[in-house]
Amino acid sequence: MDEQLNDAPCGFLNLSKDGTVLSINQTLIHLLGYKNTDQLVGQHINSILTASARVFLQLYFMPLIMVEHTVEEMYLSLAPRSGEEVPVLINASLNRNNGNTVIVCVIIPMRRRSEYENQLIIARKLAEDASNEKSKANAQLETALKKLEAKQEELLKVNKQNQKYKIETQEELKLAKKIQETSLTAPIYNENLQIDSYYRASSELSGDTYGFYQINKHQYGVILLDVMGHGISASLITMSLQSLFQKLVSKGSAPDFVMKELDNHLHHLFQSNEEAWHYCTAIYLLIDTNKQTIEYTNAGHPPAIYQDSNGIQQEFGAMTPPIGSLEGIHFKSETITYKPGSKLLLYTDGVSEPLGLTRLSSLLKENKSLALNRFKEKIIYSLETEGDNRFKNDDQCFILIGLE
Amino acid sequence: MTDNILKRNNVNVMGKGKQPLVFAPGFGCDQTVWTSVSESFTNDYQVILFDYVGLGKSDVNAFDPEKYSALSGYAQDVLDVCSALDLKDAIFVGHSVGSMIGILASLQHPEYFSKLILLGPSPCYLNDPPAYFGGFEKEDLTGLIDMMDRNYIGWANVFASTIINNPERSDVASELEDRFCSTDPVIARTFAEASFFSDNRKDLPKVTVPSLILQCSEDIIAPESVGEYMHEHLPNSKIAYMKATGHCPHMSHPEETIQMIQDYLEGTPYEAVPEGGLI
Numbered sequence: 001m002d003e004q005l006n007d008a009p010c011g012f013l014n015l016s017k018d019g020t021v022l023s024i025n026q027t028l029i030h031l032l033g034y035k036n037t038d039q040l041v042g043q044h045i046n047s048i049l050t051a052s053a054r055v056f057l058q059l060y061f062m063p064l065i066m067v068e069h070t071v072e073e074m075y076l077s078l079a080p081r082s083g084e085e086v087p088v089l090i091n092a093s094l095n096r097n098n099g100n101t102v103i104v105c106v107i108i109p110m111r112r113r114s115e116y117e118n119q120l121i122i123a124r125k126l127a128e129d130a131s132n133e134k135s136k137a138n139a140q141l142e143t144a145l146k147k148l149e150a151k152q153e154e155l156l157k158v159n160k161q162n163q164k165y166k167i168e169t170q171e172e173l174k175l176a177k178k179i180q181e182t183s184l185t186a187p188i189y190n191e192n193l194q195i196d197s198y199y200r201a202s203s204e205l206s207g208d209t210y211g212f213y214q215i216n217k218h219q220y221g222v223i224l225l226d227v228m229g230h231g232i233s234a235s236l237i238t239m240s241l242q243s244l245f246q247k248l249v250s251k252g253s254a255p256d257f258v259m260k261e262l263d264n265h266l267h268h269l270f271q272s273n274e275e276a277w278h279y280c281t282a283i284y285l286l287i288d289t290n291k292q293t294i295e296y297t298n299a300g301h302p303p304a305i306y307q308d309s310n311g312i313q314q315e316f317g318a319m320t321p322p323i324g325s326l327e328g329i330h331f332k333s334e335t336i337t338y339k340p341g342s343k344l345l346l347y348t349d350g351v352s353e354p355l356g357l358t359r360l361s362s363l364l365k366e367n368k369s370l371a372l373n374r375f376k377e378k379i380i381y382s383l384e385t386e387g388d389n390r391f392k393n394d395d396q397c398f399i400l401i402g403l404e
Numbered sequence: 405m406t407d408n409i410l411k412r413n414n415v416n417v418m419g420k421g422k423q424p425l426v427f428a429p430g431f432g433c434d435q436t437v438w439t440s441v442s443e444s445f446t447n448d449y450q451v452i453l454f455d456y457v458g459l460g461k462s463d464v465n466a467f468d469p470e471k472y473s474a475l476s477g478y479a480q481d482v483l484d485v486c487s488a489l490d491l492k493d494a495i496f497v498g499h500s501v502g503s504m505i506g507i508l509a510s511l512q513h514p515e516y517f518s519k520l521i522l523l524g525p526s527p528c529y530l531n532d533p534p535a536y537f538g539g540f541e542k543e544d545l546t547g548l549i550d551m552m553d554r555n556y557i558g559w560a561n562v563f564a565s566t567i568i569n570n571p572e573r574s575d576v577a578s579e580l581e582d583r584f585c586s587t588d589p590v591i592a593r594t595f596a597e598a599s600f601f602s603d604n605r606k607d608l609p610k611v612t613v614p615s616l617i618l619q620c621s622e623d624i625i626a627p628e629s630v631g632e633y634m635h636e637h638l639p640n641s642k643i644a645y646m647k648a649t650g651h652c653p654h655m656s657h658p659e660e661t662i663q664m665i666q667d668y669l670e671g672t673p674y675e676a677v678p679e680g681g682l683i
Contacts, residue, residue: 017656018656019650044649050547051540051541051547052544052550055545055548055625056552058650059625060555062652063432063433067436067437067655075551075554076551117554
């Protein structure tokens, strides 16, 4: 071999097309840790390659050199006689001289460059992993977003349905309120007495109800009830009680009997349904304009205020617990004689709580000579302008009676 | 559909003969590897060359990483080509893992094939001691894949994953290394893993199409013991030993390869030969 080629600063190798080493230069011999060329000439190139490089040579080097007659910058790893494998770059060409096919190879070790490339590969792998993670995270976000959008759409749909339902319910409640109000009795104004009332439901429907009826020429029945709570359930109970007291009062039944019947009715309503249990405060007056008496009974209801023409007041306080509460209540009645010019104020706690009992009593005193309808307006005005707002979300109801 | 397949797999049909002769490349390279051998058959046969999807001039955009992560994906390519050309009783010549791909195809549609010529085949590259010696330890094969990575220059430009997973970047895909033997980290790596980590030993006894095993000398990828294992377990198989060394006799020793194939094809029809018999 040419001396210059033998000592050139690169490995030089001639192979047969089978891969047998035909000649090898001194530089490569040294690199591989051999002493002289005889040790490698005649051997297969596999003997200086790592296992992976042998396969790679078969899969890539051989097809390329056979078909394209040239190989450029192929990375391979050599296995020296001892020590670590040597990464190399190989350039090769296929030469045909005098019918002989020779593969000419130039081999350059690239230990340092290989280290550099390793770092590049690691960096690329990291970047690629990060990129994959990012796409994965993006995909997850997108899925989450889609789910969220679907949920939102669903919510909007439900909301729409709710809205529709709410509107329908409100309409229903308005109608129910009208029906409830229709069932209330109209004011009575005659030469013997005047009865007027005020009624305001906290929500659409009220747990308060009342009724006043002329039983015969001289007798009048006045009843005021407040079912515990307010809203739909309370209002339904008032309606149920109302149909009953209407019959009882019209017949001219005694006050204690009326109260007992209402009490029985409530107990009967809830005897098999603890959850729906409601009690009710009630006051009932039977007025006889001929005898000028008031017979009354009060079941747990705030006291009615009686005031004579001189402004002397008397309370018709509770005589028993509310109806529908305790079993076996014995109802009684009391009777007083009234003088012309007296007034009576019946009310529910929706009126007494914001204004206070003293205020109601003083209102009566201050306006003892005022006409009944004007006095009613005074109380309403006081309810609107005075008192504790915290108590104003209850049903409000009061009845005024003027006795002549 | 037919046109799509012919384009997708870059199918080339030539020759004056009527008997179809399909050449299937091995791992990593395209149909160019068959040039020296296939030319000798164009007078008497209908020569059919093709590329697996992802290789050579095939349609890279048709590459489905999941489908081609198993040899069955490549076998489907062969079946698609046979179906598109309406082949029957074709002679199939497969190199290296191309042999195994042909075997898998023949199990699904034996009527497409009349003979299988298997050049350097192996049903399993990994050693499975003590009974089976495939020639490789796992580290050798992972080392090979590392070396493929080191020889792939294309990756300097673009992330492997973006090539395949991004339909908007089909321009990138088509710019994949324009070499007939690719080491790209997506297609070639998928093919390498499908080829070198598969074990198809159980499929061999099911084969019904007669076959010839061409066994090279000093082939480190498909050593003699593997060729003999094939012969032992493939029904109706013959084995012939070549003088050619290495794993690519069709390129390094085309004359001998042509001769062996012709001898087999022109020889008397198949007759039972004793176990391990030679032709």
